Amino acid sequence: MNPVVSPVPALGPALPEIVIALAALALVLIGALRGDGAKRLIDALALAALAVAALILLDQGPGRLATFNDAFVVDGFARAMKILTLIGSAAAIVLSTRFLVEEKFARFEYTILVLLATIGMMMMASSNELISLYLGVELQSLALYVVAAINRDNAKSSEAGLKYFVLGALSSGMLLYGMSLVYGFTGSVTFPTIAKAVSGAGGTGVMIGLVFIIAGLAFKMSVVPFHMWTPDVYEGAPTPVTAFFATAPKMAAVAMTTRLLIDGFLPVAKDWQPIIAFVAIASMGLGAFAAIGQQNLKRLMAYSSIANMGYALVGLAAGTVQGIEGVIIFMAVYLAMTIGVFAVILAMQANGTRLETIGDLSGAARNHPGLAFVMAVLMFSLIGIPPLAGFFGKFYVFAAAIEAKLFALAVIGMLASAVSAYYYLRIVKVMYFDAPAPAFGRAGPEIRGLMWASAAFVLLFAVVANPIRTMAAAAARSLF
C-alpha cells in the first residue's frame, strides 16, 4: 500500500488560536501540579498569551489569509473582531483576580476556561463555513456554561449555569437543524458556495434553514425573542463572569452572524433583512422598556446589552459596507463602555459584601467623586450624548440604516434610545442628588485602572474617531 502524503495545512493564519490553545494546555498542567495557589501565575501567563495572540494578529498585515481548505479565514473583519474579543477576555481575567479570592472560590480553572472560550470565539469570528462555526460556538458555549456556575456553592450561580446550559443546548439544536436544511438545499457548508447556490433562487427550504440558523445565533447574541435567559444568567453569575458574558461572546456572536449573512447569504439579503430588522427593533424596544423597573445593576446591564445588540443589528440589517463599519465601531464602543460599567459594579463593595443595586450608588458623588464621575460619563455615553463614544457608535449604525433606506428602523432606534435615557439618567441622579449611602471599601488598583481607562476612551473617542473609522471601514470592506 502506498503511503499517502498530504501537505500540512498552513498554520500561520491560525497561529493566535494555536498560541492560546497551547497556553491553555500548559496552564492546565501548571494548575494540576501546583493547585489553586498558582492562580496568580496562571492569570499572568494567560494574559501574556492573550497579548501574544493580539500581537500576532496585528502582525499579520491587512490581507486575507485562509487555511484548512478555506474553513478558516482571517481578513480585516475577523482581525478587528478578534482583537475586541481578546480585549474582552483579558478584561474578564483582570476583573476576576481579586473577586474570586475575596468570594472564596479562587479556582485556577476559571482562567483556563476563559482562554478556551476565547479560542472558540476566535474560531467563530474566522469560520468560513458551517461546521467550524458550530464547533466554535460549542467550544465557546460549553466553557461559558461552566464559568456561569463556577461559584457552585451559590444557588444563584448554579441556577444561572443550569439555565444557560439548558437553553443553550436548545439553541444549538436549532442552529444544527437550520444548518442541516441549508446543507441539504444548497449542497455545501462553505459560505461562498452557499452564496453561489442561493444567488439564483433561494427557495423555501434554504429560507427555513436560514431562519433556524438566525434563531440559534440570536440566542447567542441574546436578542429578542431569544433573550429570556439573559437577565437571570447575568444576575446569577458572579460579577466578573457577567462582565465576560456581556463583552467577549457578544463580539464573537455578532462577528459570526455578520460573516454568515454577508458572505453566505448576501444574494438573498432581501429575505433576511426584515428578520434582522424585526429582531433589532424588538431588542431595542424591550431593552429600553424592561430595564426601567430594574433595581439590580447586573439585571439592568443585561437589558442594556439586549438593547445594544439591537443597535448593532441595525447596522447589519443595512447589509452595506457602511453598515458593517458601523457594527464594528459600535461593538468596540460597547466593549469599552461595558467593561467600564462592570468595573464600577465590582468597585461597589463594603465590609466584604458585594453591592449590586442602584440604591447602593445613592449619593456616591459625595463619598466617591471619581467613581461617580466615571459612572456618569459611561451612562451619558450609553445614552449616546455627543461627544462621548456612545454617540459615535450609534451615529454610524443609524447613518448606515438611513442610507440603506431603512428609515423606520433608524427612527425606532432613536426613540428607543430616548426611552433608555430615563434609566441611565436615573443612575446619574441617584449618584449626584440622593442622600449618601454608606461608603464603599477601596477597590483594587486593576479595577480602578480599567474604570478610568474606559472613561478615558469614552471621553477621548472624538479625537481618535477618524483613524478608528478608517480602520473599521477597511475591515468592513474585507467582507464584501
Add this chain to the structure above:
Amino acid sequence: MTLVSLFFYLFSGIMIASAVMVVSSRNPVHSVLFLILAFVNAAGLFLLLGAEFLAMILVVVYVGAVAVLFLFVVMMLDVDFSELRQGFLQYLPLGALIAGIFFVELALVVGTWQLAPDALAMRKAAAAVPVEAMNARALGRVLYTEYVYFFQAAGLVLLVAMIGAIVLTLRERTGVKRQDVAAQNARTKAAAMTIVSVPPGQGVTNAGVKRADAAGQDFVGQGS
C-alpha cells in the same frame, strides 16, 4: 439464498426479537442485556454493508460505554419498574389510538411509494468503491488531513467538557484520613510512644495519659 442474505436475516431476526424483549422483559437488567444483544446484531448488519468502522464504533461506544452505563444505573438506582408500569391498562386505549394513526400514516406512505424511473440505473452508476475499501483507513486519512481543524476543535470541546465536569463536581473531602507514608516513616519512638507505669486496677485513662493526636496515627492502647 446466499450466505450474505442468510446472515442478514439472522442478524435482523435476532435484533428485532431482542428489541421486543427489551420492552417486554420484566426484569430491567434483562432489558439492558437484550439491548446489548440488539446493538451487537446492528453491528453485524453494518458489517454486512461493508461499514466496518461503524460496526466497531457501535460495539465500542454503545455496548462498551452506553449500555454498561445503563446497567450500572439500573442496578444502582433500584427503580421500581412495576410501579412505572401501573398505568399501563389505563393509557392503553390512547396509546393504541396513536399507534393506529402512525400505522395508517406508514401505510399511506408505503402505499404511494414510487421509485424514480432512473433510480435503478443511477444506483448502478454510483461511484466505484475505492480500491482500498477499508473505511477505517479512509476515514483516518481525511480525519487527520482534510478535517484536521475540525478534529482538533472537537478535541478542545472535549477538553472543556472534562475540565468543566471536574470544576463543577470535584470536592476536596475534609475529615478523611489519608495514608501519608512519609509522615508515618518520620514518626519516632519518642513522638509515638509514652511509657507510663499504670497503678494496678486503675486503667490508662486515669493515669494521666493523653491520646496522641498526630494525624490520627494513634497507637496508644485503649486497654482498661
